[in-house]
Amino acid sequence: MNKLTRKWRKSHEDDDFSLPTHDDTRPMDTQEQEELIRSLEKTQSQQSRLWRRLFAAILFCFALFLVYSIFQQASSPWELRYHAYFMEEVDSWMIISADWLAVLACSLAIIGLLHNSKHHRQWMWYSCFAGIILAVFWLYYMLRLSKFRWDVIWLPFGPVSGAGMCLYVDHLLSESSEEIRKLRGYMYAYKAI
Numbered sequence: 001m002n003k004l005t006r007k008w009r010k011s012h013e014d015d016d017f018s019l020p021t022h023d024d025t026r027p028m029d030t031q032e033q034e035e036l037i038r039s040l041e042k043t044q045s046q047q048s049r050l051w052r053r054l055f056a057a058i059l060f061c062f063a064l065f066l067v068y069s070i071f072q073q074a075s076s077p078w079e080l081r082y083h084a085y086f087m088e089e090v091d092s093w094m095i096i097s098a099d100w101l102a103v104l105a106c107s108l109a110i111i112g113l114l115h116n117s118k119h120h121r122q123w124m125w126y127s128c129f130a131g132i133i134l135a136v137f138w139l140y141y142m143l144r145l146s147k148f149r150w151d152v153i154w155l156p157f158g159p160v161s162g163a164g165m166c167l168y169v170d171h172l173l174s175e176s177s178e179e180i181r182k183l184r185g186y187m188y189a190y191k192a193i
Contacts, residue, residue, distance in 0.1 A: 033187045040180050048173045052113045055169050059113075059162050063106035070099045082152045089141050098137055105130035105159040109166045124167045131160030 069080060077092045078084045086095065105127045112123030138156035142148060 030187070037180065037184050037187070040183070044173075044176055044180055048177070051169055051173060055166055056110045056113045059106045059110050059166070062158065062162060063103050063110075066099050066103045066106070070096050070103075073099070082155065085145060085149050085152060086141055089144050098134060101130055101134055102159045105134065106162055109163045113166050113170065121167070121170060124163055124170060127163035128160060128167065131163045135160050 069083070072080050073083055073092060073096050078087045083095055108123050108127035108130065112120050112125075112127065115123060135156040138152075142152065142156065
């Protein structure tokens with residue numbers, strides 16, 4: 001048993017993911033606190049840029065797909081299956097307009113993610129409202145079909161989901177930034193003897 005316990009302790013001492021347990025009673029001096037907070041701010045800034053760019057890229061790809069969809073509907077109407085379902089219910093120009101509104105909603109969300117100002121969240125809310133209008137439009141026509149088509153459920157919920165995800169990511173990143181600001185406010189003056 002003792003041998004097993006020693007092995008277990010030794011394996012946990014080499015663990016890179018565990019927090020240090022020695023020197024817990026010694027407070028950090030002002031310089032150590034500043035270095036720690038600066039490193040947290042730098043890491044948070046890098047993570048924020050990464051996640052904002054990642055979600056902007058995903059929305060950009062979706063917008064490119066929608067532009068392709070618009071081009072297909074304009075050049076050869078009703079060729080795409082997800083548009084052909086609505087052939088009897090909707091005019092071609094309405095489909096094209098709805099897809100352009102979806103591209104606009106994605107663009108507004110992308111601007112909101114990548115824009116560096118205190119009003120960047122407004123762009124994402126505008127995107128959400130455009131997505132809600134689209135969702136109402138598509139759901140209205142989907143419910144008028146003789147059979148509900150689950151394979152096109154992304155038409156009403158794609159843009160509004162993208163805007164919602166962007167709002168959520170922005171909220172999480174803002175929250176972590178606020179926590180680091182609070183941590184900076186909790187710094188204390190300490191002088192080693």
